[in-house]
Amino acid sequence: MDNSSLKIARGFLKKVVEETRFGKESSNSISQNFCGDIDMRIARDGTWYYKGSPIERFKLVKLFASILTRDKKGHFWLKTKVERCRITVDDAPFLAVEMNVDSKKNKQRLIFRTNVDDIVIAGPKHSIIVRVDPETGEPSPYLEIRSGIEALITRSVFYDLVELGIKKIHERNLILGVWSDGIFFNLGSID
DSSP: OOHHHHHHHHHHHHHHHHHHHTTOOOOOOTTSEEEEEEEEEEOTTSOEEETTEEOOOHHHHHHHHHTEEEOTTSOEEEEOSSEEEEEEESSOSEEEEEEEEEEETTEEEEEEEETTOOEEEOBTTBOEEEEEOTTTOOEEEEEEEETTEEEEEOHHHHHHHHHHOEEEEETTEEEEEEEETTEEEEEEEOO
16 A cells, blocks of 8 residues: 555544544535545455555455445445545445354344454345346345445355245245345245
8 A cells, every 4th residue: 555545544544533532423414525536446356445556454444444335326435524535336345255044033044244344134124135137147146234335245155045045936936035034035036
């Protein structure tokens, strides 16, 4: 990471630490100072880049992830109480890299861990969504994390989901899906 990226990272870090120390809450208003589009990108594989170089410090990535928001137009922002900068996200900003199954009281819960160590239980507030590429027919599975932000479910975790899947008739089609926290999530049709 070059000196300019360290300078920006330190600036964001300082603001986040100050806001945390003094109990300020992150704001979703658009009255914050817009510092412009910055050359920061999150690749489809979950790697964060600044000016084309990967950000290799995990704690720094977690810090940026903690202030990442998405607006109604689909733009991604790094936001502190006083300023916001728009960044580029190739697909989803996070990856669901691990899944555990909790089956207490005959109720299955699917517990996911993201590449930034967020823990999310699929259910009423955190849906599993599968989008199918119209050209290739390939499924892309996602998990809702927060406020329009999703994690791409990695291939190995998706295979684990499919293994847990049950067949069900839905609108005259045979589909495969999984239960989590009382909600049935459609993983796709079975041909």
